Amino acid sequence: MTQPTTDNTRERILDQAERLFAVKGYEAVSIREITGAADSNLAAVNYHFGNKMNLYLGVFHERWLERTRRIRENFFSQLADKPEPTVPEVIGAMARAFLDGPLSDEERLHHVQLMQRELSHPGDALKMVVEEVMLPYNQQLRDLIRPNLPKNTDEERLRLCIISILGMTLYFTFARPAVSMLMGHDYNDQFKSLLIEHITSFALKGLTALKEEK
Amino acid sequence: MTQPTTDNTRERILDQAERLFAVKGYEAVSIREITGAADSNLAAVNYHFGNKMNLYLGVFHERWLERTRRIRENFFSQLADKPEPTVPEVIGAMARAFLDGPLSDEERLHHVQLMQRELSHPGDALKMVVEEVMLPYNQQLRDLIRPNLPKNTDEERLRLCIISILGMTLYFTFARPAVSMLMGHDYNDQFKSLLIEHITSFALKGLTALKEEK
DNA sequence: GTCTATAGCAGGATAGAC
DNA sequence: GTCTATCCTGCTATAGAC
Numbered sequence: 007m008t009q010p011t012t013d014n015t016r017e018r019i020l021d022q023a024e025r026l027f028a029v030k031g032y033e034a035v036s037i038r039e040i041t042g043a044a045d046s047n048l049a050a051v052n053y054h055f056g057n058k059m060n061l062y063l064g065v066f067h068e069r070w071l072e073r074t075r076r077i078r079e080n081f082f083s084q085l086a087d088k089p090e091p092t093v094p095e096v097i098g099a100m101a102r103a104f105l106d107g108p109l110s111d112e113e114r115l116h117h118v119q120l121m122q123r124e125l126s127h128p129g130d131a132l133k134m135v136v137e138e139v140m141l142p143y144n145q146q147l148r149d150l151i152r153p154n155l156p157k158n159t160d161e162e163r164l165r166l167c168i169i170s171i172l173g174m175t176l177y178f179t180f181a182r183p184a185v186s187m188l189m190g191h192d193y194n195d196q197f198k199s200l201l202i203e204h205i206t207s208f209a210l211k212g213l214t215a216l217k218e219e220k
Numbered sequence: 221m222t223q224p225t226t227d228n229t230r231e232r233i234l235d236q237a238e239r240l241f242a243v244k245g246y247e248a249v250s251i252r253e254i255t256g257a258a259d260s261n262l263a264a265v266n267y268h269f270g271n272k273m274n275l276y277l278g279v280f281h282e283r284w285l286e287r288t289r290r291i292r293e294n295f296f297s298q299l300a301d302k303p304e305p306t307v308p309e310v311i312g313a314m315a316r317a318f319l320d321g322p323l324s325d326e327e328r329l330h331h332v333q334l335m336q337r338e339l340s341h342p343g344d345a346l347k348m349v350v351e352e353v354m355l356p357y358n359q360q361l362r363d364l365i366r367p368n369l370p371k372n373t374d375e376e377r378l379r380l381c382i383i384s385i386l387g388m389t390l391y392f393t394f395a396r397p398a399v400s401m402l403m404g405h406d407y408n409d410q411f412k413s414l415l416i417e418h419i420t421s422f423a424l425k426g427l428t429a430l431k432e433e434k
Numbered sequence: 435g436t437c438t439a440t441a442g443c444a445g446g447a448t449a450g451a452c
Numbered sequence: 453g454t455c456t457a458t459c460c461t462g463c464t465a466t467a468g469a470c
Contacts, residue, residue, distance in 0.1 A: 015435080031341060033247035036463060047437055052465060054435090122340045125395040126333055127245060136401045144402055165403060166418045170388045173395065177387030181339040187350045188358055189379060204380045204429075212426040215418075229453075250445060261455055266447060268453090 016054045018044040024065045028116035031123060032062055059130065066120070066131045073109060073117050074139050080107040085150075094210050096150045097171065101205040104175050106198050118179040144168050151213070159216050167216065171209045178205070230268045232258040238279045242330035245337060246276055273344065280334070280345045287323060287331050288353050294321040299364075308424050310364045311385065315419040318389050320412050332393040358382050365427070373430050381430065385423045392419070 022043040026035045037051045037058055044050075055061040084099035085091045091099075109117060124132045147168050152159065178185060178201055182193055191197065236257040240249045251265045251272055258264075269275040298313035299305045305313075323331060338346045361382050366373065392399060392415055396407055405411065 013435085029341075031245060031247060033245060037465090038463075047435095048464095049437070049466080050435085058464070119340055122336075125398045126336045126340075127243075128397045132397060136398050140398060140402060162403070162414075163418065166415070167422060169392075169399060169402060170418070170422055173391030174384045174388050177391060178383075181387065183342045183346065184339045184350050184354060185383060188354060188383060189376070200376075201380070204377065204384070207429040207432075208381060208384055208426040211429040212422040215421040215425045218421075227453085251447090252445075261453090262446095263448080263455070264453085272446070 013054075015044070015046045015050055019046060019050060019054065019061070020065060020069055023061055024069045024120070025116055027062060027065060028119040028123075032129070037061075063131060066134060070117065070120055071134075071138070073113065074143075076108045077103050077117075078143065090153065091150060093151055093154050093213060094206055096147065097209045098202065098206040100147065100171070101175055101202045101209075104179065105202055105205075111193075114179065115182070118176055122176070122180045144172070147172075155213075156217055163216055167209075167213055170212065171205070174209070175205055227268075229258070229260045229264055233260060233264060233268065233275070234279060234283055237275055238283045238334070239330055241276060241279060242333040242337075246343070251275075277345060280348060284331065284334055285348075285352070287327065288357075290322045291317050291331075292357065304367065305364060307365055307368050307427060308420055310361065311423045312416065312420045314361065314385070315389055315416045315423075318393065319416055319419075325407075328393065329396070332390055336390070336394045358386070361386075369427075370431055377430055381423075381427055384426065385419070388423070389419055 019040060023035075023040050026040055026043065038048060040061075041048050041050055051058065051061055055064055081099050081103035084102065085095065088095060104114075107114070121135060123129075124135050144165070148164055151168075152164065155164070186192060189197075233254060237249075237254050240254055240257065252262060254275075255262050255264055265272065265275055269278055295313050295317035298316065299309065302309060318328075318332075321328070335349060337343075338349050358379070362378055365382075366378065369378070400406055403411075
């Protein structure tokens with residue numbers, strides 16, 4: 007009675023596929039493993055998605071994209087009552103949305119890992135990731151920050167700054183095992199707060215480099 | 221006559237394995253593909269390395285590690301005539317060593333891609349990468365920078381800054397396709413110079429966040 | 435829409451000749 | 453050290469019963 011009898015199988019497959027693709031990577035995961043974890047039949051993937059690659063793209067279109075929407079909503083809701091947010095407010099909201107936002111720790115990790123794979127080993131989903139998510143999000147961040155910068159700020163340098171800030175934030179997420187080893191402790195709530203604080207202050211100062219162009 | 225008749229096959233396999241593992245990832249590459257590209261026999265991998273995973277680890281031990289050594293040497297040689305380098309000199313040398321150092325563009329990309337894979341999808345080589353390379357390199361950077369910071373600088377915050385700077389630099393290397401799309405142009409020499417300049421100034425300013433702890 | 439069965443193939447690994 | 457031949461496993465994908 008909980009579900010209106012609609013395709014539960016398809017959803018379970020998408021859930022498990024996202025998790026497994028994120029953790030192990032596309033080639034390392036077999037359809038057998040996915041359907042096994044989803045408690046469905048081996049043939050279900052081919053029935054619902056045609057083939058394995060299509061399932062992978064389906065994960066991006068039907069799961070990953072929806073998550074980015076939630077992250078972005080969280081980001082904007084933090085700024086909702088601020089018609090003209092300051093730079094630290096913008097950066098802080100961004101870092102919080104990514105590191106402590108609406109996703110569970112596991113979701114967040116999988117989300118960034120999937121993105122990460124496409125960025126460093128471009129595949130069929132990269133174009134979508136960049137054009138539908140990264141480009142618009144980068145632009146929105148620029149537009150929010152630019153009013154607080156000198157009028158003659160170089161557009162190209164501003165873009166580099168935004169990429170740096172996002173790159174830094176992503177890095178702290180996907181390289182979590184390495185960061186833990188380097189810092190000598192786990193990703194608990196206290197450490198996440200420290201990270202958000204660090205990213206905000208580091209990026210805020212970093213942006214001041216824009217004010218001193220010759 | 222060029223080579224003293226020693227195991228040329230083994231070396232060719234390592235070369236091609238590194239390239240292919242970096243470009244496609246461990247699971248996506250077959251032994252057949254590697255030995256084919258290396259102009260050697262299918263059985264050569266098993267003869268020289270025992271199995272596929274051992275070849276992968278061999279790539280890290282016999283190729284990847286050697287490259288990090290060259291990058292580090294390049295870094296130190298830039299600072300050789302400066303007994304007490306300033307912060308921008310240290311950061312600039314680091315960025316140059318990574319983005320425009322002793323490696324060819326292709327080598328550099330493969331090098332960072334391999335590292336990237338281990339960081340975001342931890343495997344058998346991660347421990348080695350972190351313990352033998354990242355930990356000591358992070359520490360060396362800290363030791364070079366600390367003398368230029370206030371005495372009471374928080375060690376943990378300094379660590380986070382170093383990780384941020386390296387993360388940013390790595391990001392600009394491995395996410396090259398995405399960065400190109402976001403910036404609207406290619407990675408030519410001019411753009412690399414701009415990147416080095418950007419990283420140096422952004423990181424220099426970012427570090428000033430350490431001076432204002434309450 | 436779900437399942438079984440199986441085709442058809444590619445993969446890692448090894449044995450044994452040279 | 454190199455090569456061929458081969459084993460065996462596991463994969464994707466599909467056909468066809470239910």
